[in-house]
Amino acid sequence: MATNGTKQAGTPSGESSKARTTPSTRANDDSHRQKILVVGWRKAGKTSCIKTVFQQVPAREVPYFGVTQKIEKINYDSIVPLQIWDTPSNFELDQLEVPLSTFSTIVYVLDMQQDDSYHESILKFVHLMVRAYLVNPNLRFSMFIHKAEVLSEDYRGENYAEIQRATSEEIEDFPYKTLHSYAPNLDFEDPSTISLIINQLISEVKFSMTSVHDVSLRDAWSRVIQGSMEMLAAVESLLLDFTSHSSADNSFLFDIRSGVILATDNRHRTDDLSEQVTEYLSSFLQFRELYKPLTSQKPNGVNDKDERQDTNGAEVDGEADEDDEPRGWWDEEDPEEPWMTQSTRLLPNTTLALWQFTPYLALVVLLRTETWQTRRGTIEYNLTFLRQGVREILQVI
Amino acid sequence: MSNTTRKKVLLMGKSGSGKTSMRSVIFSNYTARDTRRLGATIDVEQSAVRFLGGLVLNLWDCGGQSAFVDNYLSSQRDTIFSNVAVLIYVFDITSTDWEADLAYFEDILLALRTNSEDAGVWVLVNKMDLVDKEDPKRKKYGERKDDLLAVDQRVRKEVEEDGKGNVKGVLRCFPTSIWDESLYKAWSSIIHTLIPNINLITSHLTYLRNLNQAVEAVLFEAETFLVIAKSGSPLDCDTNDLDEVEVNKGAKGLDQQRFEKISEIVKGFRKICQRNHEQYQGFEAKFDGCTVVLEPLTRNTYILIVSSDPRIETGALLFNIHQAQNHMSEFGARSVLERKCGLCRHNSELKYDVKGDDDPSVSAWDDAPF
Numbered sequence: 014m015a016t017n018g019t020k021q022a023g024t025p026s027g028e029s030s031k032a033r034t035t036p037s038t039r040a041n042d043d044s045h046r047q048k049i050l051v052v053g054w055r056k057a058g059k060t061s062c063i064k065t066v067f068q069q070v071p072a073r074e075v076p077y078f079g080v081t082q083k084i085e086k087i088n089y090d091s092i093v094p095l096q097i098w099d100t101p102s103n104f105e106l107d108q109l110e111v112p113l114s115t116f117s118t119i120v121y122v123l124d125m126q127q128d129d130s131y132h133e134s135i136l137k138f139v140h141l142m143v144r145a146y147l148v149n150p151n152l153r154f155s156m157f158i159h160k161a162e163v164l165s166e167d168y169r170g171e172n173y174a175e176i177q178r179a180t181s182e183e184i185e186d187f188p189y190k191t192l193h194s195y196a197p198n199l200d201f202e203d204p205s206t207i208s209l210i211i212n213q214l215i216s217e218v219k220f221s222m223t224s225v226h227d228v229s230l231r232d233a234w235s236r237v238i239q240g241s242m243e244m245l246a247a248v249e250s251l252l253l254d255f256t257s258h259s260s261a262d263n264s265f266l267f268d269i270r271s272g273v274i275l276a277t278d279n280r281h282r283t284d285d286l287s288e289q290v291t292e293y294l295s296s297f298l299q300f301r302e303l304y305k306p307l308t309s310q311k312p313n314g315v316n317d318k319d320e321r322q323d324t325n326g327a328e329v330d331g332e333a334d335e336d337d338e339p340r341g342w343w344d345e346e347d348p349e350e351p352w353m354t355q356s357t358r359l360l361p362n363t364t365l366a367l368w369q370f371t372p373y374l375a376l377v378v379l380l381r382t383e384t385w386q387t388r389r390g391t392i393e394y395n396l397t398f399l400r401q402g403v404r405e406i407l408q409v410i
Numbered sequence: 411m412s413n414t415t416r417k418k419v420l421l422m423g424k425s426g427s428g429k430t431s432m433r434s435v436i437f438s439n440y441t442a443r444d445t446r447r448l449g450a451t452i453d454v455e456q457s458a459v460r461f462l463g464g465l466v467l468n469l470w471d472c473g474g475q476s477a478f479v480d481n482y483l484s485s486q487r488d489t490i491f492s493n494v495a496v497l498i499y500v501f502d503i504t505s506t507d508w509e510a511d512l513a514y515f516e517d518i519l520l521a522l523r524t525n526s527e528d529a530g531v532w533v534l535v536n537k538m539d540l541v542d543k544e545d546p547k548r549k550k551y552g553e554r555k556d557d558l559l560a561v562d563q564r565v566r567k568e569v570e571e572d573g574k575g576n577v578k579g580v581l582r583c584f585p586t587s588i589w590d591e592s593l594y595k596a597w598s599s600i601i602h603t604l605i606p607n608i609n610l611i612t613s614h615l616t617y618l619r620n621l622n623q624a625v626e627a628v629l630f631e632a633e634t635f636l637v638i639a640k641s642g643s644p645l646d647c648d649t650n651d652l653d654e655v656e657v658n659k660g661a662k663g664l665d666q667q668r669f670e671k672i673s674e675i676v677k678g679f680r681k682i683c684q685r686n687h688e689q690y691q692g693f694e695a696k697f698d699g700c701t702v703v704l705e706p707l708t709r710n711t712y713i714l715i716v717s718s719d720p721r722i723e724t725g726a727l728l729f730n731i732h733q734a735q736n737h738m739s740e741f742g743a744r745s746v747l748e749r750k751c752g753l754c755r756h757n758s759e760l761k762y763d764v765k766g767d768d769d770p771s772v773s774a775w776d777d778a779p780f
Contacts, residue, residue: 073539073589077543226443285685285686286686288682289682289683289685289686292678292679292682293679293682296675296676296678296679297693297695299671299675300672300675300695300702301695301697301698301700303664303665303668303671303672304664304668304697304698304700304702304716304718305698306660306663306664306665307625307659307660307661307663307664307698307699307700307716307718308660308698308699308700308718353695353696353697353698354695354696354697355693355694355695355696355697356693356694356695357690357691357692357693358691358692358693359683359688359689359690359691360688360689360690360691361688361689363688
């Protein structure tokens with residue numbers, strides 16, 4: 014798709030202070046994007062973490078990915094527009110052409126199976142965190158403990174705990190004084206300053222065990238993206254309202270292309286459940302892909318949806334705002350819009366239902382089959398309000 | 411009442427070529443990753459798979475180590491090779507000793523032809539995923555296929571010259587990999603030839619499709635989700651041989667492998683549901699102007715109906731499917747049809763015995779419900 018094309022960054026040159034003074038010519042297009050920096054040891058799986066989710070590259074192609082040679086920026090339009098920076102293994106902070114403070118999140122990818130380089134890799138991550146914290150205390154940190162599928166269940170949990178423990182230790186033992194030059198106004202002699210930083214960092218960093226072969230990687234990205242969503246609380250409460258008023262069990266708001274969960278009603282959410290709904294969405298999308306050619310040949314009508322998909326959703330939604338008459342939600346609903354809907358029955362008594370909200374958002378609802386059969390009308394009526402609410406929130410930002 | 415047909419299916423090939431992996435993916439809901447825990451098959455493992463109610467496949471999974479194979483060819487020769495409906499012979503494309511593999515195959519084919527002259531032979535060249543990156547044009551597969559067809563010709567001649575009979579069974583080659591839909595394609599093709607009353611099923615599917623003004627109606631087996639039959643043109647026909655409805659509704663632009671992909675998608679999702687102790691039961695969807703339902707048709711089958719007319723509602727498709735259920739289930743389990751149906755009146759495959767066939771007050775199955 015046209016929206017998530019990869020842009021090659023120019024060869025990084027000079028030190029960061031120099032880059033800071035020369036505004037990039039692309040800064041205008043990128044400024045609205047939340048920037049996510051993905052860093053990690055050689056062959057840790059940075060590129061596969063990004064490509065399998067945001068560029069829909071199948072997991073079986075992962076072994077054939079080449080080595081990333083230079084910084085690559087991947088633009089991705091979702092509920093919040095993202096720009097993900099993939100870095101080569103020899104990446105140093107000084108190679109960045111923009112200030113570190115412009116990033117909202119740093120994702121550190123660590124290969125779970127490489128016991129021998131854990132320590133060095135963790136050290137690198139902690140160093141990065143401290144540097145980033147000094148320029149922007151609001152930066153968020155995520156560690157993807159990757160390639161979890163290669164280890165057996167027990168061993169996996171053990172390693173996971175060990176990596177978390179080692180990271181906390183390294184944060185505590187970090188030689189903060191050496192970074193005095195980066196933050197001249199902080200007093201590193203003062204133990205309270207240091208312990209403030211330590212506490213902040215330890216509580217900030219989020220760990221996720223990930224694998225390209227299952228839903229865990231999408232879950233990890235889900236937490237990263239939710240961290241960047243200022244409107245998360247508002248969307249969640251809308252979902253909760255909808256779910257309880259419709260007697261549904263759970264609702265999930267998905268980013269369609271990546272299959273990442275953007276928000277849920279947060280009730281009884283389990284890993285199995287997220288996995289099931291994520292697989293449900295991706296199975297359906299694969300299926301839809303098979304029959305898409307049927308309608309793409311038609312001369313008119315259905316086709317314009319694809320064009321819309323390539324533009325920013327907010328623009329599409331805001332297209333009719335010329336007249337001053339009081340408007341109701343129904344004015345914004347286009348009955349002709351071929352949004353997709355789907356429902357799947359599972360025995361003994363669950364139904365999974367899906368509605369598309371915008372070109373890139375879809376809602377998946379889990380409910381009793383009886384509820385679905387008897388109250389479908391009410392649910393779909395409630396849904397128009399939820400859809401409207403979500404769209405309004407999107408327009409505000 | 412029931413007319414169970416038993417078919418003997420031999421699964422052979424050199425040790426480690428992937429026979430048991432295939433069987434497990436197709437019949438036991440294994441994922442490709444799960445097959446890593448399978449060990450070598452010792453001697454012959456027999457299993458029976460019930461298909462569509464009326465068809466039972468007796469699968470003989472024959473361990474491929476040469477000690478066993480020598481036995482099959484000597485002392486067990488008659489037991490193994492008589493009354494075979496299908497021989498599935500699996501090769502490993504990465505094998506380094508092709509000549510020896512081929513020699514074994516020739517011995518086995520000869521043994522088969524002299525004992526079961528009508529048996530169909532499917533040669534699956536497996537593990538294609540391992541060579542596809544370096545040989546995307548599948549040159550190596552082409553060469554292997556030529557060799558195999560040459561062996562088939564030689565054996566045919568030999569058997570006929572010896573006056574041991576006239577070989578009628580054909581040999582077909584498929585490149586496969588347990589990691590993609592190619593495996594489903596090969597097995598669908600095998601199953602397709604074994605199913606009784608396949609023409610009746612196809613003509614009814616075509617009727618249902620036309621009734622629903624749909625693009626296609628496709629039948630899947632419920633357990634394996636292998637495609638059994640489809641409306642209109644034959645399953646594996648060329649895009650130039652599509653029937654009129656398919657051409658008009660744009661089926662030409664569709665993926666040729668779509669049914670195998672659907673098998674793979676549905677089986678994958680079904681496995682996830684099983685983990686949550688739930689069972690996949692069917693779906694309905696509307697997207698991009700298409701209306702689609704996938705619904706159980708009989709106890710052993712699912713039907714998929716795809717319409718590209720945006721006015722068609724899923725409820726209408728479901729109604730027609732439910733109307734068809736009783737009649738369609740007759741094909742699997744019975745030898746006598748007892749429902750009035752204009753399509754079946756002239757069939758030659760099953761006995762049509764309907765009381766009141768001439769009575770206009772009894773409505774026929776194919777009287778359009780609306």
